[in-house]
Amino acid sequence: MLETSIFTEITLNHYLVLSAIMFSLGMAGVLLRRNLIVLLMSIELMLNAVNISFVAFSHYMGKIDGQVMVFFVMTIAAAEAAVGLALAVSIFKRFKEVNIRFFEHLKG
Amino acid sequence: MTADAFLFWFLAFVTVVSGLSVILMVNPIYSALSLAMTMIGVAAIFVTLNAYFLAGVQLIVYAGAVMVLFVMVLMLFDLKHEIQAFTRGRLTGAIKIASVGILSGLIVGAVTMGLKTPVVITASSDVAAAPTVDTTRALAENLFIKNVLGFEVLGVMLLVIAVGAVALSRSKGGTHARD
Known part of the structure:
Protein backbone atom coordinates (compact mmCIF):
# COMPACT_ATOMS: atom_id res chain seq x y z
CA MET A 1 0.00 0.00 0.00
CA LEU A 2 2.75 2.40 0.96
CA GLU A 3 4.84 1.50 -2.07
CA THR A 4 2.03 2.21 -4.50
CA SER A 5 1.08 5.53 -2.89
CA ILE A 6 4.67 6.74 -3.20
CA PHE A 7 4.36 6.55 -6.98
CA THR A 8 0.84 7.85 -7.39
CA GLU A 9 0.69 10.55 -4.72
CA ILE A 10 3.10 13.44 -5.20
CA THR A 11 4.02 15.10 -1.92
CA LEU A 12 6.50 17.74 -0.82
CA ASN A 13 9.10 15.04 -0.24
CA HIS A 14 9.17 14.09 -3.90
CA TYR A 15 10.16 17.61 -4.86
CA LEU A 16 12.71 17.77 -2.03
CA VAL A 17 14.35 14.52 -3.12
CA LEU A 18 14.45 15.75 -6.73
CA SER A 19 16.04 18.96 -5.50
CA ALA A 20 18.61 16.99 -3.47
CA ILE A 21 19.51 14.84 -6.48
CA MET A 22 19.98 17.88 -8.69
CA PHE A 23 22.08 19.65 -6.06
CA SER A 24 24.30 16.59 -5.76
CA LEU A 25 24.66 16.46 -9.55
CA GLY A 26 25.80 20.07 -9.56
CA MET A 27 28.23 19.42 -6.73
CA ALA A 28 29.65 16.40 -8.56
CA GLY A 29 30.11 18.59 -11.63
CA VAL A 30 32.01 21.23 -9.66
CA LEU A 31 34.24 18.60 -8.07
CA LEU A 32 34.86 16.39 -11.09
CA ARG A 33 34.99 18.64 -14.14
CA ARG A 34 37.97 20.78 -15.11
CA ASN A 35 36.48 23.13 -17.67
CA LEU A 36 35.87 26.56 -16.18
CA ILE A 37 32.62 27.06 -18.14
CA VAL A 38 31.24 23.67 -17.13
CA LEU A 39 32.07 24.55 -13.52
CA LEU A 40 29.93 27.69 -13.83
CA MET A 41 27.15 25.61 -15.42
CA SER A 42 27.25 23.20 -12.48
CA ILE A 43 26.89 26.13 -10.09
CA GLU A 44 23.78 27.17 -12.02
CA LEU A 45 22.50 23.61 -11.66
CA MET A 46 22.90 23.81 -7.87
CA LEU A 47 21.11 27.18 -7.71
CA ASN A 48 18.23 25.70 -9.71
CA ALA A 49 18.00 22.75 -7.35
CA VAL A 50 17.63 25.15 -4.43
CA ASN A 51 14.97 27.09 -6.37
CA ILE A 52 12.92 23.91 -6.80
CA SER A 53 12.87 23.28 -3.06
CA PHE A 54 11.96 26.94 -2.36
CA VAL A 55 9.00 26.82 -4.73
CA ALA A 56 7.90 23.40 -3.46
CA PHE A 57 7.90 24.65 0.13
CA SER A 58 6.07 27.79 -0.93
CA HIS A 59 3.37 25.73 -2.65
CA TYR A 60 2.86 23.13 0.05
CA MET A 61 3.02 25.53 2.99
CA GLY A 62 0.75 28.06 1.29
CA LYS A 63 3.16 30.97 1.78
CA ILE A 64 4.44 33.18 -1.02
CA ASP A 65 7.73 34.20 0.63
CA GLY A 66 9.59 31.27 -0.91
CA GLN A 67 8.80 32.51 -4.40
CA VAL A 68 10.09 35.98 -3.55
CA MET A 69 13.32 34.35 -2.43
CA VAL A 70 13.51 32.44 -5.73
CA PHE A 71 13.10 35.76 -7.56
CA PHE A 72 16.10 37.16 -5.67
CA VAL A 73 18.15 34.00 -6.25
CA MET A 74 17.48 34.18 -10.00
CA THR A 75 18.65 37.80 -10.15
CA ILE A 76 21.82 37.02 -8.23
CA ALA A 77 22.46 33.93 -10.37
CA ALA A 78 22.20 35.92 -13.59
CA ALA A 79 24.59 38.55 -12.21
CA GLU A 80 26.95 35.83 -11.03
CA ALA A 81 26.95 34.22 -14.47
CA ALA A 82 27.78 37.58 -16.07
CA VAL A 83 30.70 38.28 -13.74
CA GLY A 84 31.93 34.67 -13.86
CA LEU A 85 31.93 34.60 -17.64
CA ALA A 86 33.72 37.98 -17.81
CA LEU A 87 36.38 36.54 -15.52
CA ALA A 88 36.53 33.38 -17.65
CA VAL A 89 37.11 35.44 -20.78
CA SER A 90 39.91 37.43 -19.19
CA ILE A 91 41.45 34.23 -17.80
CA PHE A 92 41.27 32.68 -21.26
CA LYS A 93 42.99 35.72 -22.74
CA ARG A 94 45.80 35.40 -20.20
CA PHE A 95 46.36 31.64 -20.15
CA LYS A 96 44.91 30.62 -23.56
CA GLU A 97 43.17 27.81 -21.72
CA VAL A 98 39.96 27.20 -19.76
CA ASN A 99 41.08 23.98 -18.12
CA ILE A 100 41.66 24.68 -14.43
CA ARG A 101 44.59 22.28 -14.46
CA PHE A 102 46.73 25.02 -15.97
CA PHE A 103 45.92 27.73 -13.47
CA GLU A 104 48.88 27.29 -11.17
CA HIS A 105 49.74 30.85 -10.24
CA LEU A 106 48.02 30.56 -6.88
CA LYS A 107 49.81 27.33 -6.01
CA GLY A 108 52.30 27.70 -3.17
CA MET B 1 -1.72 6.88 -11.89
CA THR B 2 -3.11 10.40 -12.14
CA ALA B 3 -1.99 13.00 -14.63
CA ASP B 4 -0.23 15.01 -11.93
CA ALA B 5 1.86 12.08 -10.80
CA PHE B 6 2.73 11.13 -14.37
CA LEU B 7 3.72 14.72 -15.12
CA PHE B 8 5.94 14.88 -12.04
CA TRP B 9 7.74 11.63 -12.83
CA PHE B 10 8.21 12.60 -16.47
CA LEU B 11 9.61 16.04 -15.57
CA ALA B 12 11.81 14.58 -12.84
CA PHE B 13 13.20 12.07 -15.32
CA VAL B 14 13.89 14.74 -17.96
CA THR B 15 15.49 17.08 -15.43
CA VAL B 16 17.71 14.48 -13.81
CA VAL B 17 18.83 12.93 -17.10
CA SER B 18 19.69 16.29 -18.66
CA GLY B 19 21.37 17.38 -15.42
CA LEU B 20 23.43 14.21 -15.51
CA SER B 21 24.42 14.83 -19.09
CA VAL B 22 25.60 18.35 -18.16
CA ILE B 23 28.38 16.84 -16.07
CA LEU B 24 29.02 13.79 -18.27
CA MET B 25 29.28 15.37 -21.73
CA VAL B 26 32.88 15.98 -22.73
CA ASN B 27 32.04 18.68 -25.27
CA PRO B 28 31.04 21.87 -23.39
CA ILE B 29 28.53 22.86 -26.09
CA TYR B 30 26.56 19.69 -25.42
CA SER B 31 26.78 20.49 -21.71
CA ALA B 32 25.29 23.92 -22.39
CA LEU B 33 22.44 22.42 -24.43
CA SER B 34 21.73 19.89 -21.68
CA LEU B 35 21.70 22.75 -19.17
CA ALA B 36 19.12 24.56 -21.32
CA MET B 37 17.00 21.41 -21.31
CA THR B 38 17.35 21.23 -17.52
CA MET B 39 16.21 24.84 -17.19
CA ILE B 40 13.15 24.13 -19.34
CA GLY B 41 12.37 21.10 -17.18
CA VAL B 42 12.69 23.19 -14.02
CA ALA B 43 10.37 25.80 -15.52
CA ALA B 44 7.80 23.06 -16.20
CA ILE B 45 8.18 21.86 -12.59
CA PHE B 46 7.44 25.44 -11.47
CA VAL B 47 4.25 25.31 -13.55
CA THR B 48 3.18 22.11 -11.80
CA LEU B 49 3.70 23.96 -8.49
CA ASN B 50 1.44 26.86 -9.61
CA ALA B 51 4.36 29.32 -9.80
CA TYR B 52 3.49 30.60 -13.26
CA PHE B 53 5.34 33.90 -13.08
CA LEU B 54 8.52 32.23 -11.88
CA ALA B 55 8.23 29.66 -14.67
CA GLY B 56 8.12 32.48 -17.21
CA VAL B 57 11.03 34.26 -15.60
CA GLN B 58 12.95 30.99 -15.50
CA LEU B 59 12.41 30.50 -19.23
CA ILE B 60 13.34 34.07 -20.13
CA VAL B 61 16.26 34.64 -17.78
CA TYR B 62 17.85 31.20 -17.55
CA ALA B 63 16.92 29.35 -20.73
CA GLY B 64 17.14 32.61 -22.66
CA ALA B 65 19.68 35.13 -21.41
CA VAL B 66 22.05 33.09 -19.27
CA MET B 67 22.29 30.22 -21.74
CA VAL B 68 22.94 32.60 -24.64
CA LEU B 69 25.72 34.14 -22.55
CA PHE B 70 27.23 30.72 -21.87
CA VAL B 71 27.05 29.59 -25.49
CA MET B 72 28.47 32.88 -26.74
CA VAL B 73 31.45 32.67 -24.39
CA LEU B 74 31.98 29.06 -25.47
CA MET B 75 32.03 30.21 -29.09
CA LEU B 76 34.76 32.73 -28.20
CA PHE B 77 37.02 29.95 -27.01
CA ASP B 78 38.62 27.45 -29.31
CA LEU B 79 37.59 24.22 -27.63
CA LYS B 80 37.78 21.69 -30.42
CA HIS B 81 40.06 19.46 -28.43
CA GLU B 82 39.65 19.33 -24.72
CA ILE B 83 42.43 17.89 -22.65
CA GLN B 84 41.26 15.99 -19.62
CA ALA B 85 37.67 17.01 -19.15
CA PHE B 86 37.54 15.19 -15.82
CA THR B 87 39.87 15.31 -12.85
CA ARG B 88 42.80 12.97 -12.71
CA GLY B 89 43.67 10.54 -9.96
CA ARG B 90 41.69 7.52 -8.96
CA LEU B 91 41.95 8.14 -5.22
CA THR B 92 40.90 11.78 -5.24
CA GLY B 93 38.16 11.01 -7.75
CA ALA B 94 36.84 8.25 -5.51
CA ILE B 95 36.94 10.59 -2.52
CA LYS B 96 35.04 13.27 -4.44
CA ILE B 97 32.36 10.85 -5.67
CA ALA B 98 32.06 9.41 -2.16
CA SER B 99 31.60 12.88 -0.65
CA VAL B 100 28.87 13.65 -3.19
CA GLY B 101 27.21 10.33 -2.38
CA ILE B 102 27.37 11.01 1.34
CA LEU B 103 25.84 14.46 0.88
CA SER B 104 22.99 13.18 -1.28
CA GLY B 105 22.40 10.28 1.09
CA LEU B 106 22.22 12.69 4.02
CA ILE B 107 19.71 14.94 2.27
CA VAL B 108 17.52 12.08 1.07
CA GLY B 109 17.68 10.47 4.51
CA ALA B 110 16.69 13.72 6.18
CA VAL B 111 13.79 14.18 3.78
CA THR B 112 12.48 10.65 4.27
CA MET B 113 12.81 11.09 8.03
CA GLY B 114 10.76 14.26 7.66
CA LEU B 115 8.10 12.15 5.93
CA LYS B 116 7.24 10.63 9.29
CA THR B 117 6.57 13.93 11.06
CA PRO B 118 2.87 14.83 10.83
CA VAL B 119 3.48 18.57 10.42
CA VAL B 120 4.55 18.45 6.80
CA ILE B 121 1.87 15.98 5.81
CA THR B 122 -1.01 17.91 7.34
CA ALA B 123 0.23 21.17 5.84
CA SER B 124 0.59 19.62 2.41
CA SER B 125 -2.81 17.96 2.41
CA ASP B 126 -4.33 21.16 3.75
CA VAL B 127 -2.97 23.31 0.95
CA ALA B 128 -3.52 20.72 -1.74
CA ALA B 129 -7.22 20.73 -0.90
CA ALA B 130 -7.39 24.54 -1.03
CA PRO B 131 -8.19 26.17 -4.39
CA THR B 132 -5.22 27.60 -6.23
CA VAL B 133 -4.83 31.30 -5.57
CA ASP B 134 -3.50 33.84 -8.02
CA THR B 135 0.16 33.39 -7.14
CA THR B 136 1.45 36.10 -9.47
CA ARG B 137 -0.67 38.74 -7.76
CA ALA B 138 0.35 37.53 -4.31
CA LEU B 139 3.99 37.49 -5.39
CA ALA B 140 3.81 41.08 -6.64
CA GLU B 141 2.08 42.26 -3.46
CA ASN B 142 4.67 40.56 -1.27
CA LEU B 143 7.56 41.81 -3.40
CA PHE B 144 6.51 45.44 -3.65
CA ILE B 145 5.08 45.90 -0.14
CA LYS B 146 6.91 43.61 2.22
Whole structure:
Protein backbone atom coordinates (compact mmCIF):
# COMPACT_ATOMS: atom_id res chain seq x y z
CA MET A 1 0.00 0.00 0.00
CA LEU A 2 2.75 2.40 0.96
CA GLU A 3 4.84 1.50 -2.07
CA THR A 4 2.03 2.21 -4.50
CA SER A 5 1.08 5.53 -2.89
CA ILE A 6 4.67 6.74 -3.20
CA PHE A 7 4.36 6.55 -6.98
CA THR A 8 0.84 7.85 -7.39
CA GLU A 9 0.69 10.55 -4.72
CA ILE A 10 3.10 13.44 -5.20
CA THR A 11 4.02 15.10 -1.92
CA LEU A 12 6.50 17.74 -0.82
CA ASN A 13 9.10 15.04 -0.24
CA HIS A 14 9.17 14.09 -3.90
CA TYR A 15 10.16 17.61 -4.86
CA LEU A 16 12.71 17.77 -2.03
CA VAL A 17 14.35 14.52 -3.12
CA LEU A 18 14.45 15.75 -6.73
CA SER A 19 16.04 18.96 -5.50
CA ALA A 20 18.61 16.99 -3.47
CA ILE A 21 19.51 14.84 -6.48
CA MET A 22 19.98 17.88 -8.69
CA PHE A 23 22.08 19.65 -6.06
CA SER A 24 24.30 16.59 -5.76
CA LEU A 25 24.66 16.46 -9.55
CA GLY A 26 25.80 20.07 -9.56
CA MET A 27 28.23 19.42 -6.73
CA ALA A 28 29.65 16.40 -8.56
CA GLY A 29 30.11 18.59 -11.63
CA VAL A 30 32.01 21.23 -9.66
CA LEU A 31 34.24 18.60 -8.07
CA LEU A 32 34.86 16.39 -11.09
CA ARG A 33 34.99 18.64 -14.14
CA ARG A 34 37.97 20.78 -15.11
CA ASN A 35 36.48 23.13 -17.67
CA LEU A 36 35.87 26.56 -16.18
CA ILE A 37 32.62 27.06 -18.14
CA VAL A 38 31.24 23.67 -17.13
CA LEU A 39 32.07 24.55 -13.52
CA LEU A 40 29.93 27.69 -13.83
CA MET A 41 27.15 25.61 -15.42
CA SER A 42 27.25 23.20 -12.48
CA ILE A 43 26.89 26.13 -10.09
CA GLU A 44 23.78 27.17 -12.02
CA LEU A 45 22.50 23.61 -11.66
CA MET A 46 22.90 23.81 -7.87
CA LEU A 47 21.11 27.18 -7.71
CA ASN A 48 18.23 25.70 -9.71
CA ALA A 49 18.00 22.75 -7.35
CA VAL A 50 17.63 25.15 -4.43
CA ASN A 51 14.97 27.09 -6.37
CA ILE A 52 12.92 23.91 -6.80
CA SER A 53 12.87 23.28 -3.06
CA PHE A 54 11.96 26.94 -2.36
CA VAL A 55 9.00 26.82 -4.73
CA ALA A 56 7.90 23.40 -3.46
CA PHE A 57 7.90 24.65 0.13
CA SER A 58 6.07 27.79 -0.93
CA HIS A 59 3.37 25.73 -2.65
CA TYR A 60 2.86 23.13 0.05
CA MET A 61 3.02 25.53 2.99
CA GLY A 62 0.75 28.06 1.29
CA LYS A 63 3.16 30.97 1.78
CA ILE A 64 4.44 33.18 -1.02
CA ASP A 65 7.73 34.20 0.63
CA GLY A 66 9.59 31.27 -0.91
CA GLN A 67 8.80 32.51 -4.40
CA VAL A 68 10.09 35.98 -3.55
CA MET A 69 13.32 34.35 -2.43
CA VAL A 70 13.51 32.44 -5.73
CA PHE A 71 13.10 35.76 -7.56
CA PHE A 72 16.10 37.16 -5.67
CA VAL A 73 18.15 34.00 -6.25
CA MET A 74 17.48 34.18 -10.00
CA THR A 75 18.65 37.80 -10.15
CA ILE A 76 21.82 37.02 -8.23
CA ALA A 77 22.46 33.93 -10.37
CA ALA A 78 22.20 35.92 -13.59
CA ALA A 79 24.59 38.55 -12.21
CA GLU A 80 26.95 35.83 -11.03
CA ALA A 81 26.95 34.22 -14.47
CA ALA A 82 27.78 37.58 -16.07
CA VAL A 83 30.70 38.28 -13.74
CA GLY A 84 31.93 34.67 -13.86
CA LEU A 85 31.93 34.60 -17.64
CA ALA A 86 33.72 37.98 -17.81
CA LEU A 87 36.38 36.54 -15.52
CA ALA A 88 36.53 33.38 -17.65
CA VAL A 89 37.11 35.44 -20.78
CA SER A 90 39.91 37.43 -19.19
CA ILE A 91 41.45 34.23 -17.80
CA PHE A 92 41.27 32.68 -21.26
CA LYS A 93 42.99 35.72 -22.74
CA ARG A 94 45.80 35.40 -20.20
CA PHE A 95 46.36 31.64 -20.15
CA LYS A 96 44.91 30.62 -23.56
CA GLU A 97 43.17 27.81 -21.72
CA VAL A 98 39.96 27.20 -19.76
CA ASN A 99 41.08 23.98 -18.12
CA ILE A 100 41.66 24.68 -14.43
CA ARG A 101 44.59 22.28 -14.46
CA PHE A 102 46.73 25.02 -15.97
CA PHE A 103 45.92 27.73 -13.47
CA GLU A 104 48.88 27.29 -11.17
CA HIS A 105 49.74 30.85 -10.24
CA LEU A 106 48.02 30.56 -6.88
CA LYS A 107 49.81 27.33 -6.01
CA GLY A 108 52.30 27.70 -3.17
CA MET B 1 -1.72 6.88 -11.89
CA THR B 2 -3.11 10.40 -12.14
CA ALA B 3 -1.99 13.00 -14.63
CA ASP B 4 -0.23 15.01 -11.93
CA ALA B 5 1.86 12.08 -10.80
CA PHE B 6 2.73 11.13 -14.37
CA LEU B 7 3.72 14.72 -15.12
CA PHE B 8 5.94 14.88 -12.04
CA TRP B 9 7.74 11.63 -12.83
CA PHE B 10 8.21 12.60 -16.47
CA LEU B 11 9.61 16.04 -15.57
CA ALA B 12 11.81 14.58 -12.84
CA PHE B 13 13.20 12.07 -15.32
CA VAL B 14 13.89 14.74 -17.96
CA THR B 15 15.49 17.08 -15.43
CA VAL B 16 17.71 14.48 -13.81
CA VAL B 17 18.83 12.93 -17.10
CA SER B 18 19.69 16.29 -18.66
CA GLY B 19 21.37 17.38 -15.42
CA LEU B 20 23.43 14.21 -15.51
CA SER B 21 24.42 14.83 -19.09
CA VAL B 22 25.60 18.35 -18.16
CA ILE B 23 28.38 16.84 -16.07
CA LEU B 24 29.02 13.79 -18.27
CA MET B 25 29.28 15.37 -21.73
CA VAL B 26 32.88 15.98 -22.73
CA ASN B 27 32.04 18.68 -25.27
CA PRO B 28 31.04 21.87 -23.39
CA ILE B 29 28.53 22.86 -26.09
CA TYR B 30 26.56 19.69 -25.42
CA SER B 31 26.78 20.49 -21.71
CA ALA B 32 25.29 23.92 -22.39
CA LEU B 33 22.44 22.42 -24.43
CA SER B 34 21.73 19.89 -21.68
CA LEU B 35 21.70 22.75 -19.17
CA ALA B 36 19.12 24.56 -21.32
CA MET B 37 17.00 21.41 -21.31
CA THR B 38 17.35 21.23 -17.52
CA MET B 39 16.21 24.84 -17.19
CA ILE B 40 13.15 24.13 -19.34
CA GLY B 41 12.37 21.10 -17.18
CA VAL B 42 12.69 23.19 -14.02
CA ALA B 43 10.37 25.80 -15.52
CA ALA B 44 7.80 23.06 -16.20
CA ILE B 45 8.18 21.86 -12.59
CA PHE B 46 7.44 25.44 -11.47
CA VAL B 47 4.25 25.31 -13.55
CA THR B 48 3.18 22.11 -11.80
CA LEU B 49 3.70 23.96 -8.49
CA ASN B 50 1.44 26.86 -9.61
CA ALA B 51 4.36 29.32 -9.80
CA TYR B 52 3.49 30.60 -13.26
CA PHE B 53 5.34 33.90 -13.08
CA LEU B 54 8.52 32.23 -11.88
CA ALA B 55 8.23 29.66 -14.67
CA GLY B 56 8.12 32.48 -17.21
CA VAL B 57 11.03 34.26 -15.60
CA GLN B 58 12.95 30.99 -15.50
CA LEU B 59 12.41 30.50 -19.23
CA ILE B 60 13.34 34.07 -20.13
CA VAL B 61 16.26 34.64 -17.78
CA TYR B 62 17.85 31.20 -17.55
CA ALA B 63 16.92 29.35 -20.73
CA GLY B 64 17.14 32.61 -22.66
CA ALA B 65 19.68 35.13 -21.41
CA VAL B 66 22.05 33.09 -19.27
CA MET B 67 22.29 30.22 -21.74
CA VAL B 68 22.94 32.60 -24.64
CA LEU B 69 25.72 34.14 -22.55
CA PHE B 70 27.23 30.72 -21.87
CA VAL B 71 27.05 29.59 -25.49
CA MET B 72 28.47 32.88 -26.74
CA VAL B 73 31.45 32.67 -24.39
CA LEU B 74 31.98 29.06 -25.47
CA MET B 75 32.03 30.21 -29.09
CA LEU B 76 34.76 32.73 -28.20
CA PHE B 77 37.02 29.95 -27.01
CA ASP B 78 38.62 27.45 -29.31
CA LEU B 79 37.59 24.22 -27.63
CA LYS B 80 37.78 21.69 -30.42
CA HIS B 81 40.06 19.46 -28.43
CA GLU B 82 39.65 19.33 -24.72
CA ILE B 83 42.43 17.89 -22.65
CA GLN B 84 41.26 15.99 -19.62
CA ALA B 85 37.67 17.01 -19.15
CA PHE B 86 37.54 15.19 -15.82
CA THR B 87 39.87 15.31 -12.85
CA ARG B 88 42.80 12.97 -12.71
CA GLY B 89 43.67 10.54 -9.96
CA ARG B 90 41.69 7.52 -8.96
CA LEU B 91 41.95 8.14 -5.22
CA THR B 92 40.90 11.78 -5.24
CA GLY B 93 38.16 11.01 -7.75
CA ALA B 94 36.84 8.25 -5.51
CA ILE B 95 36.94 10.59 -2.52
CA LYS B 96 35.04 13.27 -4.44
CA ILE B 97 32.36 10.85 -5.67
CA ALA B 98 32.06 9.41 -2.16
CA SER B 99 31.60 12.88 -0.65
CA VAL B 100 28.87 13.65 -3.19
CA GLY B 101 27.21 10.33 -2.38
CA ILE B 102 27.37 11.01 1.34
CA LEU B 103 25.84 14.46 0.88
CA SER B 104 22.99 13.18 -1.28
CA GLY B 105 22.40 10.28 1.09
CA LEU B 106 22.22 12.69 4.02
CA ILE B 107 19.71 14.94 2.27
CA VAL B 108 17.52 12.08 1.07
CA GLY B 109 17.68 10.47 4.51
CA ALA B 110 16.69 13.72 6.18
CA VAL B 111 13.79 14.18 3.78
CA THR B 112 12.48 10.65 4.27
CA MET B 113 12.81 11.09 8.03
CA GLY B 114 10.76 14.26 7.66
CA LEU B 115 8.10 12.15 5.93
CA LYS B 116 7.24 10.63 9.29
CA THR B 117 6.57 13.93 11.06
CA PRO B 118 2.87 14.83 10.83
CA VAL B 119 3.48 18.57 10.42
CA VAL B 120 4.55 18.45 6.80
CA ILE B 121 1.87 15.98 5.81
CA THR B 122 -1.01 17.91 7.34
CA ALA B 123 0.23 21.17 5.84
CA SER B 124 0.59 19.62 2.41
CA SER B 125 -2.81 17.96 2.41
CA ASP B 126 -4.33 21.16 3.75
CA VAL B 127 -2.97 23.31 0.95
CA ALA B 128 -3.52 20.72 -1.74
CA ALA B 129 -7.22 20.73 -0.90
CA ALA B 130 -7.39 24.54 -1.03
CA PRO B 131 -8.19 26.17 -4.39
CA THR B 132 -5.22 27.60 -6.23
CA VAL B 133 -4.83 31.30 -5.57
CA ASP B 134 -3.50 33.84 -8.02
CA THR B 135 0.16 33.39 -7.14
CA THR B 136 1.45 36.10 -9.47
CA ARG B 137 -0.67 38.74 -7.76
CA ALA B 138 0.35 37.53 -4.31
CA LEU B 139 3.99 37.49 -5.39
CA ALA B 140 3.81 41.08 -6.64
CA GLU B 141 2.08 42.26 -3.46
CA ASN B 142 4.67 40.56 -1.27
CA LEU B 143 7.56 41.81 -3.40
CA PHE B 144 6.51 45.44 -3.65
CA ILE B 145 5.08 45.90 -0.14
CA LYS B 146 6.91 43.61 2.22
CA ASN B 147 10.22 43.12 0.44
CA VAL B 148 10.54 46.42 -1.39
CA LEU B 149 13.84 47.24 0.32
CA GLY B 150 15.36 43.98 -0.89
CA PHE B 151 14.08 44.75 -4.38
CA GLU B 152 15.77 48.16 -4.37
CA VAL B 153 19.01 46.73 -2.98
CA LEU B 154 18.92 44.14 -5.74
CA GLY B 155 18.66 46.92 -8.32
CA VAL B 156 21.68 48.70 -6.85
CA MET B 157 23.58 45.42 -6.84
CA LEU B 158 22.80 44.85 -10.51
CA LEU B 159 24.11 48.33 -11.30
CA VAL B 160 27.31 47.63 -9.35
CA ILE B 161 27.76 44.33 -11.18
CA ALA B 162 27.20 45.93 -14.59
CA VAL B 163 29.83 48.57 -13.81
CA GLY B 164 32.14 45.88 -12.44
CA ALA B 165 31.84 43.71 -15.55
CA VAL B 166 32.63 46.71 -17.78
CA ALA B 167 35.59 47.64 -15.58
CA LEU B 168 36.80 44.05 -15.73
CA SER B 169 36.76 44.02 -19.51
CA ARG B 170 38.48 47.42 -19.66
CA SER B 171 41.21 46.51 -17.18
CA LYS B 172 44.65 45.23 -18.13
CA GLY B 173 44.35 41.83 -19.77
CA GLY B 174 40.61 42.19 -20.39
CA THR B 175 38.81 41.89 -23.70
CA HIS B 176 38.58 45.68 -24.25
CA ALA B 177 41.77 46.75 -22.54
CA ARG B 178 43.01 50.31 -23.02
CA ASP B 179 46.33 50.51 -24.76
